[in-house]
Structure formats: structure tokens, C-alpha cells
Amino acid sequence: MSSKGPKESGMFSSKWGLLMAALGAAIGTGNIWRFPREVANNGGGSFMIAYVIFLFTWSIPILLVEFSIGKKSRKGTMGSFAAFLGKEKMWMGAWMAWISTAIGFYYAVVMGWTIRYALGAMTGTISLTDTRGTWEGLLTSPLLMVLFQFLAIVLTAVLVYRGIKKGVERVNMVLIPIMFVLVIGSMIWALLQPGGFGGVAYLFTPKTKYLLSAKTWIAALAQCAWSCSAGMGMAITFGAYSKRKEDTTLNSFLTGLGDTAFSLLIGIMIFSTVFALSPTVDSAYAAVEEGGSGLTFIHIPKLFGGLGTFGFLLAFTFFLVMSFAALTSMISTYEAALKNFTDAGMDRKKAVRWLTVLLFIFGLPSALIVAEVSGHPLPVFLDHQDYVWGMGLVLSGAFIYYLVAKYGISRFREKVINSRYSDVKVGKWIEYILKYVIPLEVVLLGGWYIVQSLLADPLEEWWVSGPISLGLLAIQWAAALGVIWYLCRKLNVQMVDRDFDPDTSMDEDIIEEEAAERGEAIILESPQGV
Template sequence: MTQSTSAPAAPQREQWSGQIGFIFAAIGSAVGLGNIWRFPGVAFENGGGAFLIPYFVALLTAGIPILLFDYALGHRFRGSAPLAFRRTAGRAGEAVGWFQVMINVFIATFYTVVVAWAASYFVFSFDLKWGDDATGYFVGEYLRVAEAPFTLDFVPAVLIPVVIAWVVVLLIQSTGVAKGIEKANVIFLPLLVVSFLALVIGALTLPGAVEGLNAFFTPDFAALADPQVWIAAYGQIFFSLSVAFGIMLTYSSYRKRRSNLSGPGLVVAFANSSFELLAGVGVFATLGFFAFQQGIPVSEVSGTGVGLAFMTFPAIVAEMPMSQLFGILFFGSIVMAGLTSLISVLEVVFSAVMDKFGLSRKQAVWGVGGVLALVSILLYTTTSGLTALDTIDNWANNIGIVASAVAASVVVMWIYKRGPELAFHVSQVSTFKVGRIWRLLVSVLGPVVIGFMLIQVVIGLVSEGYGGYPAWYTTLFGWGAVAVMLVAAGVFTALPWKRDPGGFTPYPAYPPAPATAAAEKNEGSGR
């Protein structure tokens, strides 16, 4: 391809300082709120210890292969999701890339709010402000949740920390990839591991902790015959690794051209799973203590999501010895896990608009980020904010990300048949080679399993609704959010590029020159 004369050449792309910086950032993205509050509950509800079997099968057959797919796209085609997909699969690919960007737009608006909640509860932990009624305090005094599904009554106690959270994360983003994003992860990730490890060690010393661990790890092998358990395992791996919605693709685009992909991919995947297991131990040891205190089965206090973090866990903390310390460690961990993941979500958005419209980083961060902050405030800092968050979170994750994964595989691997080239790229720059098995997993097994998940979710939402919310509300804020993603993807794809997206030569060259290919074949055969 030749450089277009109608558009200026793109500036040199930002880069990580090295492989360690990239690994820290990628792990920081993968290790997020879902590791702490989603995995333990999903495992408990789907066979306990037996769930680890489909979990690790999903990791090996979908998680790592799709992670390397994202790495290969970003690293080979050196761009944000829309740019990398455009260079891979033309305008159809670019539309997929923009759809991924829009998923991150919606996630960023509510993820910042959860980080702000956690920061507030970190402060509340010093005097256990929620008192004896943690649930009542969260939905009543703190969020002031209204019965109406939509209001414009703002809650100052939520509004102020949300504004602070946006300012902090945008300041980090504005300083760049190496100076801002990388340094933030290098600081926050070790602090997260140390604080959460201290929390787990403390939880294991509590009375009833063993019963909690028994509930978590006791295998129910009969559950393995249930297809829904396997779907849950693939879903957990899929969501927790930050794959298929542009994050790992964008992060890998900041790596130097001669960079190992497969080795760091394994490190990130297994570090993420290790933290999930650690979270499971910590959470269920704590739930076991609470069940012991209340004289009830562990199953009656287990849970996932916002309820576990902001209602169940504060109630447990109030009963613990050294209550303030446990609260500080737990909510401090959520703040750090949420912040590192939020940074990666926003980087997908900022990188895309910088590539498409030629904006500087500061223009993208403060201009686009300012708009997202305003939307976040209007939607989620009112008395109906929790309802909006719950609804948009469900549709963005369970419909948006899953649909994005299927679309990316179909467009790149089936329609444009770029699988051999991507496998070649990973093999050329990595410590181990990938080939037909990897292509089979990404192009066949992944889309089939994920597509089945998508169909099941859609059928359930259409037939049963969601959360007991009115149909008009889920149509407007749930399906409406997905519709906005699709329309915006089409509009942004139709807009002209500031710089020519095609004026680019991938490295290493594909197909390789005959002499090079022969040399590689001889080397691979041992001659």
C-alpha cells in the first residue's frame, strides 16, 4: 500500500516503556470489579469446586485464544479498535471497531460511578458510617433510591465523589501511555494485590471461614452435565479478561513492533485467574464468618455484584474484629481494581477519536472525557441512578460485548479470512507459534459458544424482562443503549478520516518472501 497524498501521515504512535509496563497495564485492566464480586458468586452457583473444570477449559479454549486474537490485531495493524479493524477488514471491520468503542463509552459512564461509590465507602469504613443496617444505608441514606425508575433528583453525596473520580482518571489519561497509564498501573496493581492479600489472610483467621471455603470449593460434579454451567464458565472468562471490546487490542497497539505477544498473554491470563481464585477464597471465608455469626447456611448470605459489595459485605464488616481495617482494605481494593480497569476502558475511546479525527491526547481526554463525565453525572447521580446503572450494565456486557465478539470473528476470520495472517504474526513475534488449532478455536468454537450465549440471553430478556423493571424502561435504557451503539458505529464509520488509514505497511511482511519461508521451515524441522 502507498501513502495517500490527500491526507497527512499519522504521527508516531505512543509506546509502553517496555514489556513489564505492558504486562502491568494489561493485568490491571483484566483484574477489575468482576474478579472480586462476580467470580465467587458465579462459581458457587455453578457447581462450586467442580466449576473450576469448565472454567479452566474455557480459559484454554476461548480466553487465551481470543486474547491473542486481540493482541495480534492491535499489534500488527498499529491502531485503536476502529483503525486496526479498518486495516484488517475494511469498512465492515471499522464498524465493528466503533461498536466496541461505543460499548466502552457506556461502560465508562457507569464504571466511574462504582469507583466513586467504593471511594465513599473507603472513607465510611473509618467510622463504619453504615451502622447496623448496611442495606438500608446504601439504598436509603446514601443513594436515596426512588421508587420511580427515572428521576432528575440529584444526590450530592454521590455527585461530588463522581466528579472527583472523573477528574482523577482524566488527569491520569491526559499524561499519556507511559507517563500516565503505565505508571498508574505500576503503583495501583501491587497495592491492590498487597491489600487484598492482607484482607484474605485476615478473613481466613475468622471463625466460620472454613465453612465458607467448604461451600465455595465443595464440588457438585452433577452440575457439569448442565450446559448453563459451561456457558457461565465461558462468560466469566470472557468478561474478566477484557477481551472482544477493544481494550487488549488498543493496549497491544502501543507495544514496539518487535515484541513478544504469547508469553505476556499467558502471564496476563493466568494472573487474572489467580486473582479470581484469591478473591473467591477471601469473599467466601468472609461469608462463612457472617453465616457463623448469624447461625444460617452460607448459601443464604452469598451473592454477586453491587449487592455483595455495598450491602452484604458492609454488614459483615460491622460484625468483624478490627472492622475498620477490613472495610478499608476491601473498599480500597475495589477502588484500585476499578480504577485500573476504568483507565483501560477510557483508553479505547480516546485512542479511537485520536486516530479518526487527528485530535491530540489532551483534546481527546478533556473534550470527549468531559462529555462522558457529564453524561455519567446526569444518568447515575440521581435517585434513579442505581436502576439505570443496573440496566445499562446488563445490556452493555451481556448483549454488547458478546455480540461484538461474534461480529469480530465473523468479519475478520470468515469474511476477510485474515486468520492465517494473524497466526503468522503471533508466531513470528512470540515465544511459541500458533496455527490451525488456534484459528479453529477463534473462528469456530468461540463464535459457536458465544453465539449460543447471546441467543440464550436475548431470549431470556425478551420473554422474562429484566430486574422487574417496566418494559418501557428496559426498552429505552437497555435495548436503546444497544441501538445507540449500532447507530453510532455506522455514523462514525461514515465520517472521513483525518489521516489516511490505508497508508500503512504491516510488519513482518505477509506472505513472507520465498527464501524467508524456506528458512523458517528448515528451522522448524530442525535442519
């Protein structure tokens, strides 16, 4: 029973490679624009309390489970579900892969924007005074939008093409530390500006009213889940690419904590910058509350605008960090989808080529459909897609929960998560979280969005139109699920390794893997024999 797993394709050569890749996936543009806005809109310190709680009760446990699933099955999302639950449940994994890919469609456009701004700040071709003009000029130029989307995809594809070890691992090993250094540097600069500490106060001051509001908690859960990429299938994929000896428990913690640590650095940097450079406090509040593309592409450049050449340097640094964050996340999106193709037997390089074409074509609507909303161009299709597939993470989370519950929660912890080689072992606490807390959170998060949509504008036709319409979401989900389910029924490929045995413990798998590395074939008498 030889395992071809470890030699099959590139693997992470070290635990640091795996960690950096996971951090790169988790740290995205959302850390930069979404986190500060969510903090600002949900009562600063109050939000942070809720965020930290959810970090430990949602994101890290889900990441942990995902890593373990991947490490055990050695497959991508589809193969993992097929391995653990049987082929008829493969569509659940396909859903996760689809979510990741669908996010990739529009994420490439966003990444294109960051590249355009980074290049623009470097060459001085963006305006730091008429920032809205620059921003709307970009949005309303289909040529530029597609050009930079294309650039983003090609850049990612080239790096992914080189394989896990030479591509993903190496890129992240370089970019993640650079990002941390740049952000820490910018943060220190921002803190040293007069008024900069006002931002720190704004970030951490708790407001009782918000602490007692359901909205704060939901927003914190949503931000935490989205930001850490929990449920994206990323951890399953990277788990599959890592050696079984590698620790996953500590890595999950480090991914969740590292992502949040980065968010905090960015948060302090942005708030300090905003409060230091805004001409008045009103405008500072207004700036942080606008969030979204407004904050990132209109307000922040404007703040730098008053600083002359140095401002361009800061803007360049800022957008360079954003580009890196987008790139590393884009890579993980690629990998998560790619793994499913290679699992199905497709050549990796061929799969990269196909996926590149797919991502570019399906990303075009997000780049091209820009509508004027109250006098200003907005990427409406992109925003809509962000909502529809971003929400898909809730369902993905539910599927992962279903997988673990089917397998047996205690059994999963003992056999799949923990091994002799774990840097740390996971205690029984995770069973309680998986059993009680996560289902509650799924219901809470999903239910909240439905209720919110229903309550938002009961008289409006919320269910058929508008960027955040529940009706459009339901239609697209149903269509995607239908197609995925049908294709998975029809798909006749062997996704699961023939020697996969759900009952062997991780320790046994490791022995087998080490033997395979040495070229030996250890024949176990029977799966139950050890």
C-alpha cells in the same frame, strides 16, 4: 517508507508495563463482587471446571487476537478494522469503542461508590452496622452520587492525561502488585479465622447437578468473557501502544490467567470471610447468594462491623482494592476510546478533555436515576446500562471473529500472531478454536440470553420494560449501530497508516520498526519481496 508509529505517542516502556496495564484492565470490580456470586449460584466447583475451559477457549484466544491486531495495525479499534477490512468496515471498530465508552459512563459511578466507601472506612464516616442505611443513603443522595462520580472521572483523567508511559503504565505497575499483596494478605487473614475454610469448601465443591446444567456453562462463559475484558477493545489499544517486539501470546495468557488468579484469591477471601464472620450458616449462604451491590456494599461491611477498629481497617483494605481495581479498569476504558480520537488526528490532551466531559455528562443518568424497588432504592438505570452494553461484548467478539475469518485464520496465526520474538509460539490449536469453538460460543451466549429473556416471563412485557428487557436492548443497540454506521460513512479521516500492509509478517514489521528506532529508513523492494 518511514513509520511514525513508535514515536507518535507514549509507548509502554517494557513488557511488564503492558502486562500490568492489561491486568489492570481485566481486573475490575466484577472480579470482586460478580465472581463470588456466580460461583455461589452455579454450584461451586462445577462452575470452576466450566470457567477454566472457557478461559482457554474464549477469553485467552480473543485477547490474543486483539493484542495481535493492535500490534499489527498500531491503531485503536476503528483504525484496526479499517486497516484489516477496509474503511467501510470501520463501524465495527467504532462499535467496540462505543461499548467500551458506554461501559465507562456508568463504570465511573461504580468507581465513585468504591472511593466513597474507601474514604468512608478510612475516616469512619460509613456505618459498619447499619450498612443498608449507609448504602441507601448514598444512593438517595444525588449530590454524593455525582460528587464521587466526578471525583472518579477526574482522578482517571489526570492519570490518563499524563500519557501511556507516565500515566497508565506507572499507575498499573504500582497498583496491580499492591492489589495482589493486599488481597493475598486479606485472604490469609480470612483463612485463619475459625470457620474460614468453610468458604474454601464452598468455592470448590463440585455438584454434579450443576455440571450437567446449561445455565452453569453459560454463566461461566459470561463471567469469563466479561471478567477478562475479552472483546472490549482494550487489548487492541494496548497492543497498539506496545512495541512489535513485545510478546503478545504470553501476555494474553498472563492476562487471562492473572485475572482468574485474582478472582480466585478474592473468591477464597470473600467466602472465608463470609463463613467466618456470619453468625449462622444460613446467613452466610444468604449473603453470598445476594451478590451484586448487596454483597459488596451491604454484607461485607457488615461482617467487618463486628471487629471494631480492626474492622474499619479491613473494610478500608477491601474498598481500597476495589477502588484500585475500578481505577485501573476505568483507565483502560479511557484509553480504548481515546486511541480512536488520536488516530483521527486529535491532540491527545484535547481528546482527554473532551472525553472527560462526555463521560461525566453521559454518566449522570446512571448516577441520578435511582428508583425505589420493593421499598429499597436501586440504581435502575445503571443496572440497565450494564445489561445493555455488557451484552454488547458478544457482538464485539463476533466482529473480531469476522475480522480474523476474513483475513484468514491460518494466515493470521502465521503472519500476525507469531514472530521470532514471541516468548512462546502459538500452535495450530488456536485455528481450531477460532474456526469452530468461538462461533459456537457466540451463538450459545447470544442465543441463551435471548431464550432466557423470552422464557423468563412470557406473560410480562419483558420486551419493552424492565431493567433486563430485550426490547430496550434491541432499541438501544439499533440506535447506537445506526448512528455509528452513519458517522463512519460520513467520517473523512485517514485512520490507517499509509504504509500499513496487511500482508507483511510481524517479523518484517519488527525489522522496519527497529530500523525506524535507529532513524534508518529501510526501503523494502516490495511488500512481497521478502
